[in-house]
Amino acid sequence: MRVLLISANKVTAPYPVNPIGLEYVAGIIAHEHEVRVVDVLANEGLASIQEECLGFMPDVIGVSIRNVDAADPAVPDEFVDGYVALVAAIRAVTGVPVILGGSGYSIFPDELLAATGADFGVVGEGEWLVDVLRSLGSGSDVAKIPVVHIQGGTPPLPMAWHGRIERLADPERTVQSHYAAQSGILNIQTKRGCPHRCAYCTYPRLEGRFTRRLSPGDVGAEARCLQDNGAKFLFVVDSTFNTDPEHNLAVAEAFIRHGLSIPWGAFFAPIPAGPGYYRRLVESGLTHVEFGTESLSDPVLGRLMKPYRFCDVIQSHREAQASGAWVAHYIMCGGPGETEETLSQTLDGLEELENTVFFFSCGVRIYPHTPLHEIAVREGQIQAGDNLLKPVFYEPDGLPVAAIAERVRTAARGRSNWIIGTGDIRVQRLVRMMYKRGEVGPLWHRLIG
Numbered sequence: 505m506r507v508l509l510i511s512a513n514k515v516t517a518p519y520p521v522n523p524i525g526l527e528y529v530a531g532i533i534a535h536e537h538e539v540r541v542v543d544v545l546a547n548e549g550l551a552s553i554q555e556e557c558l559g560f561m562p563d564v565i566g567v568s569i570r571n572v573d574a575a576d577p578a579v580p581d582e583f584v585d586g587y588v589a590l591v592a593a594i595r596a597v598t599g600v601p602v603i604l605g606g607s608g609y610s611i612f613p614d615e616l617l618a619a620t621g622a623d624f625g626v627v628g629e630g631e632w633l634v635d636v637l638r639s640l641g642s643g644s645d646v647a648k649i650p651v652v653h654i655q656g657g658t659p660p661l662p663m664a665w666h667g668r669i670e671r672l673a674d675p676e677r678t679v680q681s682h683y684a685a686q687s688g689i690l691n692i693q694t695k696r697g698c699p700h701r702c703a704y705c706t707y708p709r710l711e712g713r714f715t716r717r718l719s720p721g722d723v724g725a726e727a728r729c730l731q732d733n734g735a736k737f738l739f740v741v742d743s744t745f746n747t748d749p750e751h752n753l754a755v756a757e758a759f760i761r762h763g764l765s766i767p768w769g770a771f772f773a774p775i776p777a778g779p780g781y782y783r784r785l786v787e788s789g790l791t792h793v794e795f796g797t798e799s800l801s802d803p804v805l806g807r808l809m810k811p812y813r814f815c816d817v818i819q820s821h822r823e824a825q826a827s828g829a830w831v832a833h834y835i836m837c838g839g840p841g842e843t844e845e846t847l848s849q850t851l852d853g854l855e856e857l858e859n860t861v862f863f864f865s866c867g868v869r870i871y872p873h874t875p876l877h878e879i880a881v882r883e884g885q886i887q888a889g890d891n892l893l894k895p896v897f898y899e900p901d902g903l904p905v906a907a908i909a910e911r912v913r914t915a916a917r918g919r920s921n922w923i924i925g926t927g928d929i930r931v932q933r934l935v936r937m938m939y940k941r942g943e944v945g946p947l948w949h950r951l952i953g
């Protein structure tokens with residue numbers, strides 16, 4: 505079969521992101537089918553996507569839906585309209601089956617299948633598409649595949665894929681060169697799954713709770729291949745990189761062995777790692793450590809079900825910085841248990857974290873199938889069956905999200921290293937200009953005074 509895989513993502517902040525998920529889907533089906541990856545951003549609009557459909561003449565089209573919104577009350581949620589328009593544009597030129605997948609789709613399968621009118625979807629890991637295509641080819645009932653979700657049906661639970669995991673790296677059949685030319689950043693995965701149980705988070709649902717490690721040797725070879733294809737920086741997309749320090753160090757050694765000479769970054773949990781851990785990662789090229797810290801108030805960290813406390817944040821920050829890496833912290837204000845006092849604890853605590861950048865989100869989005877969803881239902885903020893595709897944010901008792909945002913904005917005034925959301929229009933323009941001038945990588949370290 506001829507399979508066209510389309511990335512529907514149009515978000516360009518903090519920078520445009522290479523659709524790595526589709527490269528994994530393509531990697532597995534390319535053994536049996538002719539496959540091509542295209543992209544609404546790289547192809548510049550729907551007319552060009554229609555041309556791809558007419559030129560490639562696919563038998564099946566897969567559409568990847570990554571973001572449903574910016575998860576930020578200050579940013580308008582208009583992404584879904586774009587996905588509806590994309591599927592309509594595809595339908596206007598071809599009648600072949602349109603299959604949805606991707607993280608955004610997997611969080612909201614019912615809502616997005618209904619909104620777009622696509623034929624069906626694959627919930628969770630897209631490698632399952634190989635079974636779907638076999639079923640379509642043999643004329644058997646796709647609805648029998650455990651991760652397939654059809655119009656009007658009950659969405660299945662995501663099921664971990666235990667078959668081969670393989671990425672299509674061929675620059676001719678992917679859009680990597682477009683993304684490498686934008687920011688220099690390409691992405692790489694070293695494992696799947698997240699064992700943490702953070703109250704608000706979708707990751708364990710999307711990737712499962714059990715860690716599935718990719719072979720460090722394969723990851724090292726892939727990193728080298730991305731570098732040879734033009735990457736100037738690699739971002740590791742693992743939900744939380746340091747959930748398996750031993751595997752991390754094996755990956756770092758493989759980077760060195762394969763001659764990786766470009767820098768890399770990843771998301772870390774602020775859990776102290778002991779002497780030498782960050783130093784060895786830095787030796788392999790780690791330059792940007794992004795901590796998903798969220799709060800510096802221990803009671804709030806407890807309610808968010810975080811596996812660390814304020815003292816661990818301080819120690820992790822020092823360990824990473826002492827190794828020579830740049831450090832940033834994501835701070836999430838407005839979760840359960842947030843009060844004026846806990847907010848003060850966090851804002852005051854930030855003063856103890858020096859030479860860093862803070863990315864704030866004010867308001868915590870409620871996602872289905874999370875502990876926060878159950879809390880919000882129990883507290884009467886939402887009903888169990890509410891459609892949450894249009895974002896709903898948790899409201900801490902007696903502390904409106906708008907008041908939190910105002911307080912953080914006031915505290916951030918005059919501090920260029922305190923960024924709210926993905927930054928205001930001025931910051932985003934500046935970043936775009938720096939990329940146009942040829943700068944590469946995440947660039948946030950430039951905000952450190």
Ligand code: B12
Nearest residue numbers: 515525566567568571572573605606607626629630691741
């Ligand atoms: C790493 C990451 C980032 C990094 C990306 C760095 C980089 N250079 O790649 C950064 C920090 C830049 C980032 C930014 C944002 N992110 Co982010 N990010 C992630 C994270 C942790 C991993 C994404 C990833 O690459 N996974 C690995 C790949 C292999 O998985 P995948 O893409 O999901 O693909 C698999 C399946 O989904 C499926 N699949 C994918 N496409 C298709 C298509 C078909 C047809 C099929 C069948 C299957 C299929 O198969 C793939 C292989 O199994 C996810 C959470 C998570 N654990 O998934 C959030 C996540 C994707 N991000 C999210 C959001 C919201 C954003 C931002 C909008 C946030 C913001 N305000 O900044 C921006 C948008 C950036 C952009 N330009 O698009 C949300 C999206 C859902 C939502 N609420 O909309 C997620 C799910 C987190 C969450 N809140 O739940 N992000």
